[in-house]
Amino acid sequence: MIAHPNGQTCALLAGQFLVCDTFTNNGTFTLPGTEQLDVAKQFINHDVLGLITWQGTLPAGLVNHETIPDRNAARIGQVTSNSDLNLTLHGCDGLGYQFQHAAELSDSWTNHGNRQSHHI
Numbered sequence: 001m002i003a004h005p006n007g008q009t010c011a012l013l014a015g016q017f018l019v020c021d022t023f024t025n026n027g028t029f030t031l032p033g034t035e036q037l038d039v040a041k042q043f044i045n046h047d048v049l050g051l052i053t054w055q056g057t058l059p060a061g062l063v064n065h066e067t068i069p070d071r072n073a074a075r076i077g078q079v080t081s082n083s084d085l086n087l088t089l090h091g092c093d094g095l096g097y098q099f100q101h102a103a104e105l106s107d108s109w110t111n112h113g114n115r116q117s118h119h120i
Helices: none
Strands: 009-013 018-019 023-025 029-030 036-039 043-045 047-050 063-064 075-081 085-088
Touching: none
Parallel strands: 018 036, 023 043, 029 047, 043 063
Antiparallel strands: 009 018, 075 085
C-alpha cells in the first residue's frame, strides 16, 4: 500500500494502480505502457499527467485543472538536409525537450544545446 500526503491510500499491484476513494495529483503522476488505472470516485489533477507513452484510458471521474499532453502532438514535422541536418519538431504544450546526439545508436548519448520548453 502507498499512503499519499493527501491522506488517501492506494496500491500498485502488478501494473495496476488502484485507488479506493478520490485521488488528487498535486505533482507529477506518470503512467507508462499498459498499466491500468482504477479510481473508485474522482481523479483530480492539479499538475502534470505524464501519459505520453501510456496506452490506457483515463477514469470517468477525472477533474482536470491542468493540461494533459496529447501523445499524438509530439512528432517530427520536417527534415531538411544541406550541409547540416535540420529537424522541425512539434511538441506537447508544457513539456520540455532535450536534444541529444551520438555517433552510433549504441553509443552513449550527449546533450546538445539547452533544454527547450514548448508553449503554445
